[in-house]
Amino acid sequence: MKRILLVDDSDSNRLVLGSLLEDEGLEVVPAASFAQARERLAAEGAAFDIVMVDQHLGDGLGSNLVPLVRKQVPAAKVMLISGSADEDVAKNTVFDATVPKGRDFSDVLALMHELLARSQSGGGTP
Amino acid sequence: MDGRDPLDGVERVAFAEEVSSAMRHAVRNKLAAARNAATYIQRRLSKTEAWQSDARIATFHGLIESELDAAGGLLDPKDALAHVFTRHPERVRALRCIREAVEHARVGAAAADGVRVEAPDDAEVIVDPRELALAVRYLVENAVEATNGHGPVYVSGSRDGDRFVIEVADGGPGIEESRREEAMRAFFTTKPGHAGVGLAIARRIARRYDGAFALGTSPSGGLVARIELPTAAVQP
Numbered sequence: 001m002k003r004i005l006l007v008d009d010s011d012s013n014r015l016v017l018g019s020l021l022e023d024e025g026l027e028v029v030p031a032a033s034f035a036q037a038r039e040r041l042a043a044e045g046a047a048f049d050i051v052m053v054d055q056h057l058g059d060g061l062g063s064n065l066v067p068l069v070r071k072q073v074p075a076a077k078v079m080l081i082s083g084s085a086d087e088d089v090a091k092n093t094v095f096d097a098t099v100p101k102g103r104d105f106s107d108v109l110a111l112m113h114e115l116l117a118r119s120q121s122g123g124g125t126p
Numbered sequence: 127m128d129g130r131d132p133l134d135g136v137e138r139v140a141f142a143e144e145v146s147s148a149m150r151h152a153v154r155n156k157l158a159a160a161r162n163a164a165t166y167i168q169r170r171l172s173k174t175e176a177w178q179s180d181a182r183i184a185t186f187h188g189l190i191e192s193e194l195d196a197a198g199g200l201l202d203p204k205d206a207l208a209h210v211f212t213r214h215p216e217r218v219r220a221l222r223c224i225r226e227a228v229e230h231a232r233v234g235a236a237a238a239d240g241v242r243v244e245a246p247d248d249a250e251v252i253v254d255p256r257e258l259a260l261a262v263r264y265l266v267e268n269a270v271e272a273t274n275g276h277g278p279v280y281v282s283g284s285r286d287g288d289r290f291v292i293e294v295a296d297g298g299p300g301i302e303e304s305r306r307e308e309a310m311r312a313f314f315t316t317k318p319g320h321a322g323v324g325l326a327i328a329r330r331i332a333r334r335y336d337g338a339f340a341l342g343t344s345p346s347g348g349l350v351a352r353i354e355l356p357t358a359a360v361q362p
Contacts, residue, residue: 010155010159012156012159012163013155013158013159013162015159016159016162016163016166017159017162019166020162020165020166020169023166023169023170054155056151056311060308061307061308063307064307081158083151083152083154083155083158100154101154101155101157101158102154102157102158102161102194102198104161104165105162105165
């Protein structure tokens with residue numbers, strides 16, 4: 001079963017998006033803050049296929065989690081679920097993929113499967 | 127200065143942009159949760175008897191989705207402030223904007239003496255000159271404040287290939303590297319009485335014109351803020 005680390009400081013977003021992902025047969029590990037995500041990534045035996053992260057967490061930036069992901073779980077792909085359509089996120093290139101919040105879930109799912117396929121074929125960021 | 131601030135109008139709009147951007151972000155988050163919840167309900171219930179026997183359930187579900195989409199569309203930042211401010215990008219000498227920023231920096235006469243413009247190069251860039259002057263003015267004001275008004279503050283302009291680089295450096299305490307990204311976010315401030323929008327506005331303006339904005343450490347250990355913009359192509 002594929003494991004997703006879902007990092008979002010909105011309780012509603014974690015609950016609902018997490019439920020949709022679980023219905024797709026994915027194991028979802030929620031993190032409600034930058035600090036909690038860092039703990040999950042640093043835990044012994046941490047293993048994730050995808051890290052889905054919001055950019056503006058109350059205690060840090062999603063983009064600042066990326067180096068830790070690369071170090072702790074290098075095979076994982078990092079997907080930004082962004083609530084911002086502004087210049088600051090549009091040009092942020094540290095993520096493997098970016099999808100705006102509010103995009104249809106089927107689009108999010110398709111992008112996630114694309115990343116998983118890329119991960120399995122050993123492909124890097126295009 | 128004659129008492130009139132020529133950058134006042136563009137500053138008000140830049141501030142409004144930061145406020146509306148923060149609001150958009152918050153509202154978009156809420157809409158996303160509601161939209162995903164609607165999707166979950168549809169996926170779970172669409173094959174049930176209740177869903178199929180009462181057409182209004184599907185209709186109302188569709189209505190929720192379309193209304194959320196429409197609400198999301200209202201958040202599109204394009205043209206949101208067009209009725210109060212029209213941007214006029216033009217070919218302009220970067221040094222002109224630097225000088226205007228320094229001239230109109232709200233730092234007091236004594237501190238202004240400590241602001242040194244060192245621009246060995248000049249280049250044309252394509253920007254709305256009011257916006258670039260505003261961005262640099264924020265950096266100058268921040269730098270002066272970081273030195274408690276004593277300066278010196280160095281404002282420089284230089285060419286770097288096909289880019290023009292404006293740097294504002296101070297000898298203040300600086301910002302440690304791990305906190306710089308945070309410091310560039312709107313409404314982040316450690317200074318009482320400040321809104322914390324200057325760096326965010328400078329970054330937004332730099333990026334708007336295909337440039338970049340970064341913070342670093344100045345030669346004296348303080349902060350250096352750097353705006354990098356593409357130079358305008360040479361006209362035949």
